[in-house]
Amino acid sequence: MYRYDSYDQKIVDERVAQFRDQTRRYLAGELTEDEFRPLRLQNGLYIQRHAPMLRVAVPYGLLSSRQVRTLAHIARTHDKGYAHITTRQNFQFNWPELKVVPEILAELAQVEMHAIQTSGACIRNITSDPFAGVAGDEYIDPRPWCEVLRQWSTFHPEFAFLPRKFKMAVNGAHQDRAVIQCHDIGLELKRDAAGEIGFRVLVGGGLGRTPIIGEEISDFVPWQHIITYCEAVLRVYNRYGRRDNLYKARIKILVKALGIAEFKRQVEEEWVFGKNGPNTLTEAEVARVAAHFTAPTYVQLPGDDSSYVAQRAANPAFAAWAKRNVLAHKVPGYAVVVLSLKDPKRAPGDITDAQLDLAADLADAYSFGEIRTTHEQNLVLADVRQSDLFAVWEKARAAGLATPTFGLLNDMICCPGGDFCALANAKSIPIANAIQERFEDLDYLYDIGDLELNISGCMNSCGHHHVGHIGILGVDKNGSEWYQVSLGGSQGNNTSIGKVIGRSFAAAEMPDVITKIIDVYRAQRQGGERFIETVRRIGLDPFKIGVYGDAAIIERNQNA
Amino acid sequence: MPKLIKNGLVIDDSAEILVLDETQAPEALNLPEGPVFVPLAVWQAHKGVLSGRPGLGVWLDSHESVDDLASDLDSLQAIALNFPKFTDGRAYSGAALLRSRYGFKGEIRAIGDVLRDQFFFMQRCGFDAIQPKAGRYSDALLADALASLQDFSSPYQAAIDQPEPLFRRAARVA
Numbered sequence: 001m002y003r004y005d006s007y008d009q010k011i012v013d014e015r016v017a018q019f020r021d022q023t024r025r026y027l028a029g030e031l032t033e034d035e036f037r038p039l040r041l042q043n044g045l046y047i048q049r050h051a052p053m054l055r056v057a058v059p060y061g062l063l064s065s066r067q068v069r070t071l072a073h074i075a076r077t078h079d080k081g082y083a084h085i086t087t088r089q090n091f092q093f094n095w096p097e098l099k100v101v102p103e104i105l106a107e108l109a110q111v112e113m114h115a116i117q118t119s120g121a122c123i124r125n126i127t128s129d130p131f132a133g134v135a136g137d138e139y140i141d142p143r144p145w146c147e148v149l150r151q152w153s154t155f156h157p158e159f160a161f162l163p164r165k166f167k168m169a170v171n172g173a174h175q176d177r178a179v180i181q182c183h184d185i186g187l188e189l190k191r192d193a194a195g196e197i198g199f200r201v202l203v204g205g206g207l208g209r210t211p212i213i214g215e216e217i218s219d220f221v222p223w224q225h226i227i228t229y230c231e232a233v234l235r236v237y238n239r240y241g242r243r244d245n246l247y248k249a250r251i252k253i254l255v256k257a258l259g260i261a262e263f264k265r266q267v268e269e270e271w272v273f274g275k276n277g278p279n280t281l282t283e284a285e286v287a288r289v290a291a292h293f294t295a296p297t298y299v300q301l302p303g304d305d306s307s308y309v310a311q312r313a314a315n316p317a318f319a320a321w322a323k324r325n326v327l328a329h330k331v332p333g334y335a336v337v338v339l340s341l342k343d344p345k346r347a348p349g350d351i352t353d354a355q356l357d358l359a360a361d362l363a364d365a366y367s368f369g370e371i372r373t374t375h376e377q378n379l380v381l382a383d384v385r386q387s388d389l390f391a392v393w394e395k396a397r398a399a400g401l402a403t404p405t406f407g408l409l410n411d412m413i414c415c416p417g418g419d420f421c422a423l424a425n426a427k428s429i430p431i432a433n434a435i436q437e438r439f440e441d442l443d444y445l446y447d448i449g450d451l452e453l454n455i456s457g458c459m460n461s462c463g464h465h466h467v468g469h470i471g472i473l474g475v476d477k478n479g480s481e482w483y484q485v486s487l488g489g490s491q492g493n494n495t496s497i498g499k500v501i502g503r504s505f506a507a508a509e510m511p512d513v514i515t516k517i518i519d520v521y522r523a524q525r526q527g528g529e530r531f532i533e534t535v536r537r538i539g540l541d542p543f544k545i546g547v548y549g550d551a552a553i554i555e556r557n558q559n560a
Numbered sequence: 561m562p563k564l565i566k567n568g569l570v571i572d573d574s575a576e577i578l579v580l581d582e583t584q585a586p587e588a589l590n591l592p593e594g595p596v597f598v599p600l601a602v603w604q605a606h607k608g609v610l611s612g613r614p615g616l617g618v619w620l621d622s623h624e625s626v627d628d629l630a631s632d633l634d635s636l637q638a639i640a641l642n643f644p645k646f647t648d649g650r651a652y653s654g655a656a657l658l659r660s661r662y663g664f665k666g667e668i669r670a671i672g673d674v675l676r677d678q679f680f681f682m683q684r685c686g687f688d689a690i691q692p693k694a695g696r697y698s699d700a701l702l703a704d705a706l707a708s709l710q711d712f713s714s715p716y717q718a719a720i721d722q723p724e725p726l727f728r729r730a731a732r733v734a
Contacts, residue, residue, distance in 0.1 A: 005732055007714055018711050022677060030701065031677075038647055039677055121647065151716040151726070157684035158656055158719070161649025227717075238653045239625075273661055278718040278725055285727035 044118030061089035072356035163241035204255030301333020305386035344436035349377030417457030424457035426474025426481035659686035676705035686720035
């Protein structure tokens with residue numbers, strides 16, 4: 001993974017000093033609340049229901065074991081013994097005191113970490129494929145490009161006060177695992193006919209209040225020009241994006257208002273001036289960064305480790321975990337392990353200090369000292385030998401990190417919701433836990449199969465509910481919490497936005513509602529059809545009838 | 561006298577920023593003595609008369625485009641870009657465009673809701689004059705605030721103050 005040189009380290013150290021002084025001036029009354037707010041937000045610091053919340057950047061989801069131990073130490077020392085992994089692959093601490101935040105940042109800086117631009121109207125942490133470098137379907141490793149873009153976007157002076165937040169994601173594999181169609185800029189690495197690397201560029205995607213799938217603005221930007229191209233997009237957005245209405249300020253609204261053709265024309269007109277300028281990438285710089293992402297020293301192993309085969313045959317619980325949470329690796333004899341953070345007894349995505357320490361130990365012992373976060377709020381050990389899987393499983397299971405439900409209904413994405421977040425309209429964690437309890441029978445869960453259930457506690461859509469096969473959105477109705485259900489959303493190559501099925505529900509109804517939806521699927525599915533495929537084939541009506549009864553359809557027909 | 565940060569130093573500055581209220585039409589010209597920044601509309605209405613007047617500058621609000629001054633730059637010594645709120649970042653692009661696309665060599669002044677925690681970004685985008693609102697900083701605090709111009713010693717990306725990105729100006733080893 002990328003290691004800081006003296007320049008990177010200095011920037012992060014200077015940031016600590018800058019934020020320490022800003023905090024001092026705020027506490028001394030030299031900075032007003034309104035003046036301090038954007039400054040602390042650009043450092044990931046929110047004021048939440050109970051205390052400030054600090055969001056720490058995990059660039060494109062990559063961590064060293066040493067960094068994970070530091071996060072554990074922070075959770076233990078300055079928080080209540082746990083942290084939360086976000087849908088931007090970042091870490092959140094829910095209870096740090098404002099006045100100790102500079103100390104936390106100083107501790108993070110010692111392990112090459114920071115909280116820069118994890119919130120605010122600026123370019124946010126760039127996300128990517130959690131299986132980068134190890135997936136068999138990858139054509140170009142996205143990590144060096146993410147790092148190049150991270151450096152370019154860090155403290156970009158022109159784009160620190162955009163109309164609204166700006167999110168970028170990069171994918172370099174056949175399967176999109178970075179949700180690139182739902183980002184302000186989504187980048188897909190590709191090669192042209194001559195074999196040269198470049199990017200297909202999508203723009204104007206996003207979730208939130210107005211979910212929109214990004215549109216292609218360029219089918220190929222050669223790699224040398226990706227920074228100047230992104231700068232052209234950002235400059236057009238910074239100048240012409242709406243600033244009169246917070247809800248219409250994202251770039252997607254500008255792209256829709258102008259139309260993609262006109263937006264593209266403006267970007268290309270702007271690009272003429274930046275293209276081939278000093279921000280044009282050099283081979284030397286890309287090679288320097290890429291040298292940090294070379295493959296670890298794999299040993300030559302047989303493709304199917306015999307002990308792994310035997311252990312699965314002898315131990316059904318291990319076999320179940322291996323079937324769900326162990327994924328193919330491009331190198332024979334190795335595997336990718338998902339350490340689940342979806343133990344039904346905990347909030348989805350939460351992890352304790354002890355679990356963090358254990359994950360770091362597992363990474364050191366079995367996976368070259370590296371660990372990854374996923375936007376689905378799990379951890380990944382990317383390079384485990386098959387012969388070590390049983391040992392990893394036993395230790396992970398003892399620590400509550402081996403819930404064998406990766407990719408299933410209980411592996412839901414869930415924002416912190418009304419329990420923690422000041423923006424939320426409704427709680428989301430209790431809904432997640434109630435559904436997990438309803439579907440705790442593993443045979444039942446396995447029979448249902450691949451299913452993405454995403455929960456957001458408000459329209460800001462941190463829980464990606466729009467792209468869940470089943471999406472749940474917390475809404476406020478006259479001061480009480482209700483939940484709206486949508487079906488048919490999907491992330492990845494066939495990204496789609498889910499459609500709301502009808503009136504919303506009280507919290508207590510939610511497990512029954514999900515059960516009814518699942519019953520319709522199980523009754524209607526054909527062959528090995530996955531949930532989303534059935535929804536796409538039969539449409540929403542059978543599910544509406546299943547949930548609301550025939551009345552729902554009769555009423556609709558009468559109104560038609 | 562109002563204070564201003566110019567090229568990294570606090571100096572006195574007597575230029576007036578002429579703001580028209582709703583009753584004043586740009587066509588009516590009633591300029592104060594001495595250095596003054598006039599609104600874009602006044603400039604456009606009186607270009608012929610105003611061109612070459614000593615100490616004359618034009619100020620643009622954040623929704624106004626520097627492109628509209630492109631053909632006038634030779635007759636202007638100073639342009640001020642207003643930050644109605646410090647979170648309105650359009651003037652960063654405006655200043656960068658004036659310097660890079662239009663090659664403007666005169667003063668570019670940040671006015672309005674100008675705060676020390678943005679000085680660094682302003683300087684990077686080509687502002688060489690930074691004028692916080694009168695009364696926002698005491699003389700002592702403004703002198704203090706100069707430190708913010710040096711928040712970061714070696715930024716990553718190319719900008720107006722440092723036209724080469726770090727990867728071109730430093731020998732970085734993997």
